[in-house]
Amino acid sequence: MATKHMNAAPGDFAPSVLMPGDPLRARYIAEKWLDEPRRVTDVRNMWGYTGSYRGIPVSVMAHGMGIPSASIYCTELVTEYGVKRLIRVGSCGTTHPDVKLRDVLIAMGASTDSNVNRMRFGGFDLAPLATFSLVANAVLAAEENQVRYHVGNIFSADLFYTPQPEMFETMAKYNVLGVEMEAAGIYPIAAEHGVEALAICTVSDDIVSGDALSSDERQNTFDEMITVALETVRMSGDPQ
Ligand SMILES: O=P(O)(O)O[C@H]1O[C@H](CO)[C@@H](O)[C@H]1O
Ligand SMILES: O=c1cc[nH]c(=O)[nH]1
Numbered sequence: 320m321a322t323k324h325m326n327a328a329p330g331d332f333a334p335s336v337l338m339p340g341d342p343l344r345a346r347y348i349a350e351k352w353l354d355e356p357r358r359v360t361d362v363r364n365m366w367g368y369t370g371s372y373r374g375i376p377v378s379v380m381a382h383g384m385g386i387p388s389a390s391i392y393c394t395e396l397v398t399e400y401g402v403k404r405l406i407r408v409g410s411c412g413t414t415h416p417d418v419k420l421r422d423v424l425i426a427m428g429a430s431t432d433s434n435v436n437r438m439r440f441g442g443f444d445l446a447p448l449a450t451f452s453l454v455a456n457a458v459l460a461a462e463e464n465q466v467r468y469h470v471g472n473i474f475s476a477d478l479f480y481t482p483q484p485e486m487f488e489t490m491a492k493y494n495v496l497g498v499e500m501e502a503a504g505i506y507p508i509a510a511e512h513g514v515e516a517l518a519i520c521t522v523s524d525d526i527v528s529g530d531a532l533s534s535d536e537r538q539n540t541f542d543e544m545i546t547v548a549l550e551t552v553r554m555s556g557d558p559q
Contacts, residue, residue, distance in 0.1 A: 430447075
């Protein structure tokens with residue numbers, strides 16, 4: 320049965336789903352990396368695919384931009400399609416002096432200026448955390464594939480065009496490695512429903528220098544991050 324935002328049939332999604340914001344990145348991942356990929360949902364052109372990677376069923380589903388959009392797709396995947404593992408494969412900016420363009424960030428935690436987690440958590444602050452085994456396997460996958468990576472905190476911003484650019488300096492001081500727009504919303508959804516979650520991001524923007532990848536590069540060139548994500552799925556076995 321279709322959901323409000325997806326027209327996939329029951330059983331169309333694999334237990335593990337890679338999630339880029341961009342539907343065209345979803346298509347790139349499916350067509351380049353999965354065996355026998357088929358598109359399982361196309362509502363709003365927010366594409367989802369299912370195929371296999373080294374014999375393991377894997378889906379890729381775009382989640383759009385921002386916590387509200389990502390929350391819809393993550394919630395429906397978990398509650399309507401029985402998905403057990405959400406791995407965001409995103410782009411991000413950085414203001415951290417040790418982080419360079421194209422580095423891969425493995426987000427152990429995600430800070431945010433969004434209010435969604437207080438709405439979920441009785442008005443208190445919840446620390447959005449990734450599933451530890453996925454973090455550990457992503458580190459192994461990055462090491463084995465000689466990917467330049469960092470592990471730590473990222474920041475999920477509600478506004479791409481922020482009225483508080485002075486916060487970028489504060490983020491670097493507090494060792495926030497990158498800025499994106501969804502992970503802090505995805506981790507608590509996984510916690511609420513008892514499933515696994517991880518966000519991995521490729522640095523597409525050096526916010527300090529202004530160096531940036533093109534939209535075509537963000538869509539079609541994140542092979543190192545995709546390798547880390549797929550190998551994390553393979554090494555992690557069946558989701559708990
Ligand atoms: O490239 P994706 O995965 O969409 O991620 C980042 O890019 C978008 C903003 O340009 C936001 O969704 C942000 O989180
Ligand atoms: O600077 C950036 C780059 C990608 N995504 C973001 O949210 N911010």
